[in-house]
Amino acid sequence: MQNPQHSECQQRAIAEVKSAYSHLPHGDRIFRQCVEGQNSIAEVLKAKDPDSAGILKTERPSSYKIEQPYLSIISESHISTMSIVKTILITGANTGLGLEVVKSLCRSTTKYDILVGCRTPSKGQAAIDEVKNEYPSTSSTLSTLQVDLESDDSLQKAVETISKEKGHLDILMNNGGVAYDPQISSGAIGIREAWNKSWNVNVAGTQVLTTLAVPLLLKSSDPRLIFITSGTATLTETESTASENLKRLNGSPAAGWPKEPGFSTTSYRSSKTGLNMLMREWVRILKNDGVKVWCISPGFLATSLGGYGSEQLKKIGALDPVIGADFTLSVVEGKRDHDTGKIVRKDMIQPW
Structure with a gap:
């Protein structure tokens, strides 16, 4: 004793x-x-x-x-009697992959202080209630944080709140994103508006938040900066039709104009390619600060992103989002520390 x-x-x-x-x-x-x-x-x-x-x-x-x-x-001594809980902010955490990552964190034996970043706080609280109902015995704590990637004021206030209440940030997971390609195809939104919104949220907003949050990351003993990208964003694989999914993504339509509406991800995958470059820039910028930086490519998942519907996506081969979430957790918990600066897939490095 x-x-x-x-x-x-x-x-x-x-x-x-x-x-x-x-x-x-x-x-x-x-x-x-x-x-x-x-x-x-x-x-x-x-x-x-x-x-x-x-x-x-x-x-x-x-x-x-x-x-x-x-x-x-x-x-x-190592003075290890005091346990420090890792604080993690996940953007877009009230739905889709973000919500599944929150659940994976709550299943983990590691305790986290999870900030559920969301545009609408009531939706974030509803997500927290869902998680607590599923995992009532989790040791992790959850709270909502309004994070609107289209509003610099919202992002500034979010970071100020973290600074005041936590004093630091261990992990920033830039998961929030949008896809408007189906709406372009249906005529619900114009090309310029859709592309501007896609890049504004997926790249520009993410860059603003990351820039604001870096000082808090640098106060962590093991800072991690994660960007959720897409398998559709690799330039190397755009010429491949080796699988049904790649045929759907990269196959060329018949000659003539206009083209028949099909499965399109043009604005989405282009913005995610931009996000990959953004990750590489942060690798360069934070090289001497001890921050581990990645893009995570979680796989083709059956979420509601883009409005296609999860059930429809499952019919064409999309995986349960839990698979992508558990993989993402493995990166958070150090399983891919040897692959920092890369785009990591579950079983490989995604080519550029």
């Missing part, structure tokens, strides 16, 4: 170190790594800022000084 006096001593040590870290480069991240038990405090200080390791053995300015006898406890 742990000595109560030792425990009290350790807690005081934690408080003193946390106070000292506030003055150091990357202080928040250093402290969180120690609390999570990833490294001893001495190890993290040495790795992050060699000069600051002196705080363990010298008297710097008074704010850096750590009193004895807490010094030996700090330098020798």
Whole structure:
């Protein structure tokens, strides 16, 4: 059994170190790594800022000084008695793949603080109620956060809320997206409006949110930035008709104009190709900040995205969204850490 006096001593040590870290480069991240038990405090200080390791053995300015006898406890232990819950924001989390990812997180043995990003808060709350009914014993917590990818004001307020209430963000999952190709085919929306909306949500809005959220990610000990892309977005495979799905996507219609309406994803897949480039830019920008960045290509899933209807999509080979959600969870939990900077599919790297 742990000595109560030792425990009290350790807690005081934690408080003193946390106070000292506030003055150091990357202080928040250093402290969180120690609390999570990833490294001893001495190890993290040495790795992050060699000069600051002196705080363990010298008297710097008074704010850096750590009193004895807490010094030996700090330098020798991992202080892993405090468990830090990972905070994750998922955009478009009230429906489709986003909702299934929330459910996968709630099935996980890891505890998460899940921010259900949604345009309409009432729909986000309805999604949370559904998840809680299905997984009443989950250890994860859920809350709604209004995230309208077409509104800079909404995105600014969302990030400010996270900053105020959480102080950091461990995982940003850019899942929210739209597809208007069926509406173009039916004449319900014009080409320009559909394309502008697709790129505004799928690329521009995602870029604005990511830019605003990066400072919060940098306060995490293990920051992860994820973009949900599409298998339709690969340029390499646009010439392939090797499967029924690829024939449907890449096959050419008969000569003549106008073309017969068919299964079209032109505006959607083009915007997702743009999103792939956006991911690569964030890999470049955050290369020296320790942020893991991916695109996830979850597969052809039977969701309501685009208005085709999940049942109709199942008839042409779409998979249960749970499959894509569980794969996405595996990336969140480190199974594809060796593939950062890539577009990952469940069983391979998606070609560019």
